[in-house]
Amino acid sequence: MKIWGSGAIALAMLPLSFSTAASAQDNSDDDKYTFFSQPTATRQQVLADLDECRDLASTVRPPQPGYVYTPNVAAAAATGVLQGLMKGAQRRHMFDAALRKCMSVKGYTRYSMSKEEAKIAYSGSWKDMRERLTDRALAPTPAGTRMEP
Numbered sequence: 001m002k003i004w005g006s007g008a009i010a011l012a013m014l015p016l017s018f019s020t021a022a023s024a025q026d027n028s029d030d031d032k033y034t035f036f037s038q039p040t041a042t043r044q045q046v047l048a049d050l051d052e053c054r055d056l057a058s059t060v061r062p063p064q065p066g067y068v069y070t071p072n073v074a075a076a077a078a079t080g081v082l083q084g085l086m087k088g089a090q091r092r093h094m095f096d097a098a099l100r101k102c103m104s105v106k107g108y109t110r111y112s113m114s115k116e117e118a119k120i121a122y123s124g125s126w127k128d129m130r131e132r133l134t135d136r137a138l139a140p141t142p143a144g145t146r147m148e149p
Helices: 006-029 043-058 072-105 115-121 127-138
Strands: 036-038 109-112
Touching: 006 043, 036 127, 043 072, 043 127, 072 109
Parallel strands: none
Antiparallel strands: 036 109
């Protein structure tokens, strides 16, 4: 009888971890394209709330990473590039979370939309986007696409 080592077990678990990561990515795509709705609000109130929440969320900054000394210039450059990429991703996620929280506190409900709808809603300047998002917020509530704040 042959005894399997920990390397063989890790190799056997590898397809499971990839499928789990792929399904987690699919699930996270569900809330990638969203909009807020509050049909009972006035147009001026929605515009003001969008501006206020956007301004508030834009002030959020991720924490500064720690510094690591290395005499190797290439390693220092690679570390800086990777930290920059991670910091950008963190900032986007923190902006989205702050915007969701602000709009939720103001009484808006979040709904999902398709990628095609999002391309239309989020294209152009902020002024154009504000108008389209306000139109969506004031439209009758869609059925079945409500999301958690």
